[in-house]
Amino acid sequence: MTNSTANAVIPGPRGWPLLGWRGNTLRFFRQPFSYSQHLYHTYGEIVSLARGSTASLFAFGPEMNNQIFTNPALYEVRPNKLFRVPPNTPLGKITRNNLLMMNGEKHKQQRRLMQPAFHRQQIQKYAEDMVSLTESMLHRWQGKAHIDLRDEMKQLTQHIAVKTLFGLHEVGELNRISELLERMQNSLFLSAIIPFNLPGMPIKGANRAAGEIDAYLQALITRKRGELEAMDVLASLVRTHDEDGYQLSDDELIGHAFTLFVAGHETTANALTWSVFLLSQHPTKLAAVLDELDSVLGGAAPTLEQLPRLKQLDYAIKESLRLMPPAIVGTRVAAEACELGGYAIAPGSSIMFSSFITHRISELYEDPHTFKPERWSSMTPTPYEYLPFSAGPHMCIGAGFASQEIKLVLAMLLQRYRFGIDPNSNISTDVTMRPVRGMPMQLLPVDHKLNYVQVKGNINQLIKFNGG
Numbered sequence: 001m002t003n004s005t006a007n008a009v010i011p012g013p014r015g016w017p018l019l020g021w022r023g024n025t026l027r028f029f030r031q032p033f034s035y036s037q038h039l040y041h042t043y044g045e046i047v048s049l050a051r052g053s054t055a056s057l058f059a060f061g062p063e064m065n066n067q068i069f070t071n072p073a074l075y076e077v078r079p080n081k082l083f084r085v086p087p088n089t090p091l092g093k094i095t096r097n098n099l100l101m102m103n104g105e106k107h108k109q110q111r112r113l114m115q116p117a118f119h120r121q122q123i124q125k126y127a128e129d130m131v132s133l134t135e136s137m138l139h140r141w142q143g144k145a146h147i148d149l150r151d152e153m154k155q156l157t158q159h160i161a162v163k164t165l166f167g168l169h170e171v172g173e174l175n176r177i178s179e180l181l182e183r184m185q186n187s188l189f190l191s192a193i194i195p196f197n198l199p200g201m202p203i204k205g206a207n208r209a210a211g212e213i214d215a216y217l218q219a220l221i222t223r224k225r226g227e228l229e230a231m232d233v234l235a236s237l238v239r240t241h242d243e244d245g246y247q248l249s250d251d252e253l254i255g256h257a258f259t260l261f262v263a264g265h266e267t268t269a270n271a272l273t274w275s276v277f278l279l280s281q282h283p284t285k286l287a288a289v290l291d292e293l294d295s296v297l298g299g300a301a302p303t304l305e306q307l308p309r310l311k312q313l314d315y316a317i318k319e320s321l322r323l324m325p326p327a328i329v330g331t332r333v334a335a336e337a338c339e340l341g342g343y344a345i346a347p348g349s350s351i352m353f354s355s356f357i358t359h360r361i362s363e364l365y366e367d368p369h370t371f372k373p374e375r376w377s378s379m380t381p382t383p384y385e386y387l388p389f390s391a392g393p394h395m396c397i398g399a400g401f402a403s404q405e406i407k408l409v410l411a412m413l414l415q416r417y418r419f420g421i422d423p424n425s426n427i428s429t430d431v432t433m434r435p436v437r438g439m440p441m442q443l444l445p446v447d448h449k450l451n452y453v454q455v456k457g458n459i460n461q462l463i464k465f466n467g468g
C-alpha cells in the first residue's frame with residue numbers, strides 16, 4: 001500500500017444532515033439486506049457510512065474478515081456506545097460479565113474457564129434432553145393442523161436452553177425462567193434504542209428484570225454447589241477452575257449464564273425455522289434429506305453415533321446458515337490508529353463485518369442466492385469465507401452445541417411431518433433474521449407431496465426460488 005492510498009478518503013455515501021453516519025446506520029437497520037448489498041456493490045470492500053469520516057465503516061469479504069479476526073488486539077469488541085449501563089446495578093453486573101464485551105487476557109481467561117462445558121463429550125450429554133423436549137413438543141402437536149413454526153421453535157429452543165444450561169426440569173419453572181429472561185432481553189433491546197436512564201424508560205424495566213434474574217440465578221448457583229452429580233452447563237461452570245485454582249465468581253457466573261441463554265436460543269430457533277422453510281420450498285432437495293433419514297434412522301430419533309452419517313442433512317443446514325445466517329453482522333472497534341484495506345482508520349472507529357454479504361459473493365459461491373445444499377459435498381471454504389458462527393477468538397462458543405441441536409431437532413421434525421407453507425403468507429425478515437411475521441405452517445402427513453408455494457414478503461428478494 002502507498003501513502004497516497006492510506007491518505008485517500010474511504011468511499012461511501014454522504015452522511016445525513018445533522019445525523020451524519022447515524023442516518024445511514026438507521027437506513028441499514030431499516031433495509032439491512034438491500035442496503036448492505038448496495039454499499040458493497042457500489043463502493044467495494046471498505047465503505048464509510050459518511051464519506052470523509054471513519055466513525056462508522058463496513059468491511060466486506062474474506063480479506064477484510066481475515067484482517068479483523070486475526071488482529072483482535074487492534075479490532076476489539078466494545079459495548080454499544082449508545083447504551084451506557086448504570087454501574088453497580090444488577091443490570092450492570094449481568095451485561096458486563098459477558099464474553100462479547102471482553103478483550104485480551106480477561107476474555108481468554110474467562111473463555112478458557114467456560115470451554116469445558118462446551119467440549120464435545122460434554123455437549124453429547126445434552127443430546128438426551130434435546131431429543132426428549134422435541135418429543136414432548138411433537139406430542140403437543142398431535143391433532144393440530146396448523147402451527148406457527150417460529151413460535152414453536154422459539155419455545156423449544158428456550159426449553160432446551162433452560163434445561164441444558166440450568167438443569168431445570170419442571171415445565172412451570174422452565175416457562176417462568178424463560179419468560180423472565182425473555183422480558184429482560186426485550187427491555188435490554190429497547191434500552192439500546194432509547195438509552196436514557198429516566199423514570200418510565202425501558203432501562204428501568206431491564207434493571208427490575210435483572211434484579212429478579214440476579215436473585216434467581218444466585219439461588220440456583222448455591223443449589224448447584226451442593227449438586228455434585230449435576231451435568232448442566234451452569235453446574236459445570238460452578239465446578240470449573242484453571243491451573244492456578246481461579247474459579248468464576250458468582251457475578252461472573254450470573255453474567256455468563258444470562259449471555260448463554262440470550263446468545264443461544266433465538267439464533268438456533270431462527271436457524272431451525274429457516275431450514276424447514278427452505279427445505280419445504282425445495283421439494284427435490286428435501287427428498288434427498290428424507291431418503292437419507294429413512295435409510296439411516298428408519299423413523300427413529302437419531303443417536304449421536306448416527307449424526308455423522310446424515311450428510312445430506314448437514315449440507316442442508318450449512319446451506320441454510322449460508323443464506324440466512326442468524327447473525328448477519330458483527331462489530332469491532334479500532335483500539336488505535338491503523339490501516340484496513342489500504343485506508344487509514346482513526347482510533348475508536350466502529351467497523352461492521354458481514355457474514356450475509358460474504359456468503360453471497362459470487363466468486364466464492366456460484367449462483368449465490370439459490371438454495372443448493374449439494375454444493376457442500378465439494379466445498380471447504382476458509383473460516384473467513386463461511387462464518388455463520390463468526391471467526392477468531394470470539395467465534396461462537398456454542399457452535400457445536402447449536403449444530404447438534406439443529407441436527408437432532410430437524411431429523412425428528414422432518415420424519416414426523418411435511419411442513420406446508422400457507423400460500424400468500426408474508427415471509428419476511430429483518431436485521432435479527434427472525435421471521436418477523438411468523439412462519440405459518442400446515443402440519444401434513446408424511447405421504448403428502450409438497451410443491452413450491454408462492455409467498456409474499458422480502459424472502460423473495462433474499463432467495464432465488466426457481467419455482468422450487
Ligand code: HEM
Pocket residue numbers: 099100101111259260261263264265267268271325326327330331388389390391393394395396397398399401402
Ligand atoms: C445457530 C445458532 C447460533 C449462531 C448462528 C451463533 C452465532 C454467533 C456469532 C456470530 C457469534 C460471534 C459474534 C462476534 O464475533 O461478534 C457468537 C458468539 C457467542 N455465542 Fe453463538 N450462535 C449460535 C448459538 C449459540 C449457542 C447455542 C450458544 C450457547 C449455548 C451460544 C453462545 C455464544 C457465546 C457465549 C458467544 C460469545 C463468544 C465470545 O465472545 O468469546 N451461541 N455466536
